[in-house]
Amino acid sequence: MRFQVLGPVSVWAGDVRLDIRGSKMRTFLASLLLARGRVVSDARLIKMLWDEDLPATTQAQVQTYASRLRSVLGAEIKIERTPPGYRLELPSARPARLDLLEFEELSTQGHEALASGRHAEASRLLRSALARWNGQALGGVTDHLATVEQPRLEEAKLTAQEECIDAELALGRHQALITELTALVASHPLRERPRAQLMTALHHxxxxxxxxxxxxxxRTVLADELGLDPSTELQNLRQSIVTAFSPGWSGTVRMPAPDRGRAPALPPEPSDFVGRTQEVSRACAALADSPVDNGMSRVCAVSGMSGIGKTVLALRVARKLRHHYSDRQLLVELGGRSARPPDSRTVLLDVLDRLGVSPTTTTTWALVEQLRQALAGTRTLLVLDDAANERQIRPLLSAVPGCGVLVTSRTPLAALEGVRRIALDALSGDESVLLLSRIAGVERVEAERSTAQRIAELCSGIPLAVRISGSRLATRPHWLLHRLAERLADPRRVLTELSVGDLDVRDCLLPTHAALDIELRRALDSLVALGPRDFSCATAAKLLGVSVAEAQDVLDDLVAAYVLRREDSQDGYRFPALILALVGERDEAAVPSIPVHRTERAYRVPAGPEQLGDDNVRSLRSPA
Known part of the structure; x- marks a missing residue:
């Protein structure tokens, strides 16, 4: 079965076009297809179908459209009622084809081929992608759906067409492209890239x-319409043509670098991204504005506990820098959470393969040199996500002169040289509530704002936990917020509650706990007896039975591992509630009664409770 949205919305079973009658039915189908297997809420379907002109029986009519569509498509295509909406599942045994997915896959492959200089392959892939279009996208749907979705689809088509033309200009097909480019310029008179391409094709x-x-x-159109001048890149192209137009000249015109930022190779950050304004600005400044010497790369490292939003922040920064790093943006997943993350050599081989470069050696530093040559002279941003340690990524940093590197890690990567570091902390209470409202619904959260603030507090301001809470509420529209808050308030079940789909806070935090060395883990197990309150270094020293200076080292290590927070109050520390829950869940019995040695000091363990001076907390006392 073949589905079409890049043209009139329609469905084909072999050579037979199925009868999808009426704009409402086509809108219902297109909304489900555009969701790519995700649930489309009733509210969104109603908005796409009727906008503000709602009939009295909206819900009943939505159910009717779902039923009619099931009867037309047959049992092979599943349209499931999944609160709060509907989901269309395409069969995997006999794959159904969706022209949009085919277009996007071919466009991505073509983009990567162009970025690595494989122009003939890029032309073939991108022309094949453009052949998936059969007129204006989303033909025959309601005006509201067309208004919302057509612009991004048309932009994707234009970007693919421009990149295809880039590849074919590089292959010397100048004269053959003039007619296509003339039509493109006439259709999009304010779009600069086709102008540059047409100028180049005409000149050659x-x-x-x-x-x-x-x-x-x-230049005249821009001045009349917007009061602007052409960009510096286009002015430079004009000047290069003027300079080249002289007797005896036998060179080529160097075009401005293609605007790869319009089709980055990175996935977008979630549309409900909140907060992190200062951190995003600092990262952008480090990667775009900071000076570099001797062709070195700009490197920014973002660290924080699991679930704190490091990857999402990196994607936001990359999107903001898409024009600065216009040749390529590449996401490299380093598997820092896994028990055996890949070593630097394996990572280098993976990066070279994704760049279309066949390695001619297997030694690490020879691979570094190959990567250096592949990236030389390009404006490339590498996003190294979830780095395990410094050793894993250090060779990559020496292989990207002049490029940008954005690293995320659950450790501070303190041993890396020449790195701008950004440590992510928890979201504020207001930011957490805002994120919750964007997922669960603004009106619903505002109706129980104090409870929403309590949920944010119970989530420790960790974005992943807040996101899961919002998703649970969104899929349970009959719940009041206080029902979820009551469940999260129980430390014995909070981690079980913070799980939805493939998102799980427990699975996210476990690698952080497991990465602690045995001495720190036992110190952590002892200190969690202090509970969720603030405590001082002196209190920790008494609890562990060590000096204040030794306790300070322990606390600093726990803070660096992102299982302990330094509070604003002087000499104040606090455990995130979810860390307390994780440790308590792993060992609900008493703290181990064996000594723990860390160099020449020991962390004492409990023989029984007593009061620790003015701190009024439980003591952990060494055996006699």
């Missing part, structure tokens, strides 16, 4: 005067 076809006239027309 012996029509230099026409090429300069294209520039002058664009």
């Amino acid at each position: 076809s012996g029509r230099t005067a026409d090429a300069l006239d294209v520039y002058q027309q664009f």
